[in-house]
Amino acid sequence: MQDREMRVRFAPSPTGPLHIGGARSALFNWLLAKHSGGKFILRVEDTDLERSSRESEEDIKESLCWLGLSWDEGIDVGGPHGPYRQTERLDIYREYTQKLLDSGQAYYCYCTDEELEDERQKLAAKGQMPRYMGHCRELTEEQKDEYEAQGRKATVRLRVPPNQDVLVDDLVRGKVVFDSNGIGDFVIVKSDGVPTYNYAVVIDDILMKVTHVVRGEEHLSNTPRQVLVYEAVGAPTPKFGHVSLILGKDRSKMSKRHGATSVEQYKKNGYLPSGLLNFLVLLGWSPSGEQEIFTLDELVKIFSLDHAAKNPAVFDVDKLNWINAQHIKKLNDEQMYELALPYLMEGGFLLEGKYERAWLVKVVATTRDHISCGAEIPQHVAVYFGDGCELENEEARAVLEEESADEVLRLFEDKVKKAEELTAESVQALLKSVVKDSGLPGKKVYMPIRVAISGQTHGPEMTLLVPLLGGEKILKRLAYAREKLKG
């Protein structure tokens, strides 16, 4: 007897961009599938007609693709158990609903929102769990006709057996028992004929032969309802795994006010898919060794639910920044350039059009060890652009106003003019000779030059800065700085 292949899915509802929590669920499922050689399915749960949109669906797919989490079956790519969009599966659900109705495991309910709300209020007042008490459980044909005549639209409810323990055997939480009395007959088909989440999700998982349902902990309390549906249709339950939630800084569920919560925002800020994924996988899961920086391939090899954490994790941007920085350090020059391009354009650095690509590549490469995301590139490369620099502050001005500065700059200028080439090595030698000729301490030499050619008292190493600026630009900047000082 061979184990069935592992089949997992990510089933977002397209009501907004891909949330960071959703991305982690997708990642866990994807890793599980890849690790075991199984299948990863993408299903769209769009039964909330009001809030679902194709636009969101596109956004989610785009984010998933950007992350590199491709799906083996699902929307767009198809598969043997489609369609993979729930609103296109209405006939399928109808079939199951009819069977449930025929067998008496489900029934029509004609209660109105007001009546239901009233019932909830009363139960809550008595300190009991608000739930449906079964008003329409035993309706006669006459009563149904009467309601129909009133123009009421019926929902379909599942008949939930009383006094029953509903067991959820969870891969990360162990056995969790719920009392069926606390659940009540819940709606499986809305009055417009569209199934509810707790119903559709089960039918689909059965039909799509899903073996492992891995999702956020917010679904744990809903799982007994789903188990009840499995039992009603006579299907075995898959294995469940409820992963802890991702919380905001204040320990409440991540939401807009916690800053960027969608994958596309991180993409926009120039985070790398590998960096974001690496950060996400460490939230609620830990590797056995001490390594923390992983490629996707490495994660595929070692990931399992065994080390999934039960406690919720706070999203820490500082750690994300560090992890992403580690991934950026591994980029080559071309990859760096690719990462930088949108920000160079945005920052207007390419408008001048007079910069060679090869030069730009070198400039961008200087930022590699200093940034944690692409959006930080402009502030680091600004110093390489333009023919003159404004003095950053009084401290910078003071450096140039020092007595020895003038002499240093003259020496430097002279040597730059005479230099045949400006490379890291030659600049190093050149600067050393300025130190020697002036007899000044290094700092008294480097600083005035730095400020004169960059306007700032901080920045890239001189052996990086000078060659990249080139003789022509340096001379212009020196002239500009002198001009400024006179004024």
Next chain:
RNA sequence: GGCCCCAUGGUCAAGCGGCUAAGACGUCGCCCUCUCAAGGCGAAAUCAGGGGUUCGAUUCCCCUUGGGGCUACCA
């Protein structure tokens, strides 16, 4: 309110009855250095509280407290 989950430094976390309670981010200090970073080294910092069980509890059980989730014709 009811039900369910969770509880190790500021944050992510290892630990699975006996440890000086790992590691990482962040913080601080030192080194490197023309500067800012990066990098290297080092430091401070944790078992929520109370009961049990046990020769021995961070670890097992109960209670309290705290946090979170669910309680929809949302997913």
